[in-house]
Amino acid sequence: MPDDGCVFCAIARGRSEASVVFEDEWVIAFMDLMPVTPGHLLVIPKAHAEGLEDLREDVGVRVWTVAHRLGRALRLSGLRCEGVNLFLADGEAAFQEVFHVHLHVFPRFKGDPFRIEADWQVRERHLLDETAAAVRGGITALGAAGGSGPRT
Numbered sequence: 001m002p003d004d005g006c007v008f009c010a011i012a013r014g015r016s017e018a019s020v021v022f023e024d025e026w027v028i029a030f031m032d033l034m035p036v037t038p039g040h041l042l043v044i045p046k047a048h049a050e051g052l053e054d055l056r057e058d059v060g061v062r063v064w065t066v067a068h069r070l071g072r073a074l075r076l077s078g079l080r081c082e083g084v085n086l087f088l089a090d091g092e093a094a095f096q097e098v099f100h101v102h103l104h105v106f107p108r109f110k111g112d113p114f115r116i117e118a119d120w121q122v123r124e125r126h127l128l129d130e131t132a133a134a135v136r137g138g139i140t141a142l143g144a145a146g147g148s149g150p151r152t
């Protein structure tokens with residue numbers, strides 16, 4: 001369902017200006033207004049979905065497929081591109097700022113301004129196993145409503 005206050009829905013419906021690089025029935029991809037690096041793209045579903053919880057899995061697959069292709073296209077674009085990041089923020093705590101799902105695709109190169117600060121440490125196996133059990137519990141909790149996720 002479209003959200004009348006959503007800036008990305010406005011772009012998806014052609015009611016707001018955007019520099020579009022790709023569009024099909026399901027998704028649209030355009031330049032981020034505040035690019036981390038030149039070539040920074042956003043791929044969004046045309047149908048409003050606030051986050052992963054209400055994004056249809058088949059549409060999510062299409063978003064990924066287009067982002068994959070655009071990541072490859074960036075390397076052939078002539079823009080400076082020594083690497084590519086795909087980045088999705090789901091929820092305010094994850095720094096989501098526009099609440100219409102969007103997958104960032106942007107070129108990376110040595111010395112670019114993008115940073116992720118984190119406490120990268122190798123964790124002990126028993127801690128990883130405990131965390132894995134919690135995630136498996138979440139998968140079970142998805143149940144039949146979890147859709148057609150990966151088979152184990």
Ligand SMILES: [Zn+2]
Pocket residue numbers: 002003006007008009010047048049099100
């Ligand atoms: Zn929207």
